[in-house]
Amino acid sequence: MSNFVLTLELKTEKWQEDILDKRFNIGRQIYNACLGELYKRYNTMTQRKEYNKVLEMPKDKDRNKEFNKLNKKYGLTEYSLHKYVKPMQHYFKKNIDSFTAQKIATRAFRAFEKYMFLESKKVYFKKYGELNSLEGKSNGTGIKFQDDKLVWNKLEISAIIKKSDEYAQMALENKIKYCRILRRFIRGKYKYYIQLVLEGMPPIKINKKTGEIKNSIGSGRVGIDIGTQTIAISSEADTKLLELAPDVNYIEKEKRLLLRKLDRQRRANNPNKYNEDGTIKRENKDSVFVN
Structure with missing residues (x-):
């Protein structure tokens, strides 16, 4: 089934932002701990003779099966990392729920998988302030969106939904699969958002004046000129000059x-x-x- 994303800004107060910042930093620490444990387990595995024997095998299904066995033996699986993160989450339970901790572990594992499969040369630990998103597993536990609010471990923050925003109101009629909290640095300060992953197709935007579908796919020629700071768009119907990355400080x-x-x-x-x-x-x- 198809999904789509709706992003809503959160109406935060200073004390709520402090709590969110603290939780982002705890999430960063958990992520780095998971990554460090994966490096430790992987280095242990690669130093064993059995690993070198499998490495010398011809590249086929049998070789992949042997590698999977080694990964399970040395704890290089997503499930084993969930077990590793459990006592850590218990220590931070006032701020991070178990499902969010598991998603952080999964995130670290997915990044490390690319290193294991030689898709990347290295996986980097996150510095302070570099982890700017946290997500849950479902809208029933952990990070939730209820009654137009973010609800998470005794923290409740209202989302900004304008009455004139028909698209958001129609989108919210769909079932929410899970939520993600975002932190973005915009014009010298952090702003906080909740991103809802919803089931189904995104609503169709209708122009109230004409009754036509907004942003519908049409026909005709369109010219695009991409510069270092701007992008120019020209068609028979309209001409626009847009700034690339307007939120970046010049x-x-x-x-x-x-x-x-x-x-x-x-x-x-x-x-x-x-x-x-x-x-x-x-x-x-x-x-x-x-x-």
Whole structure:
């Protein structure tokens, strides 16, 4: 069955944001612990003679079966990682429920699988502030969306649903499979969202004035010009100039000003290294540059 996603902004207060930030950091610690345990188990396995014997086998189904046996033996399975994370979750039970902890473990395992199957050279541990999403297994336990609110371990936060937002209201008529909490850094501050994974097809948007379907698939030629900062779109019906990544802070001007300041300081501190026209005296090698 098909699914679609609805993202709603959360109406958070400062104390609620502090709790969410704490839980994101705990989730990061659990993720890194799972990753570290997987590295430990994998290194133990690869040092065994039985692993090298399987490695030398021809690449076929029998070889894959032997690798699966080794993975089970040394705990390199998703289920074994769920067992590993259980006592850790119990320690953090006031903030992280068991189902969310299992999804974090699954996330770490999926990332490590790519390393095991040589799809990536390395799996990186997450630094402070790098884990910005947490999700549950179902809408019945752990992270839940009930009565237009995020409900999670005694924390309740209302979602912003405008009365004029017919799309969101129609989408919420579908069954919610599970929820995901997002944290995004926008214009110098964090904003928090709940992302609902819903069963079925997304609602069709209707233009109230014309009664036509919005964003319907049409026909005709469309020209697209992608630049470094903008994208231009031109068709017979419309022409648009859109900014790429509008939420990213543009710091090029600030960088230029800082570089100019550094250059002025360097020239002032090293007058013997420059000619009158401002060019560098390449023959002057008596002293080093001083910033």
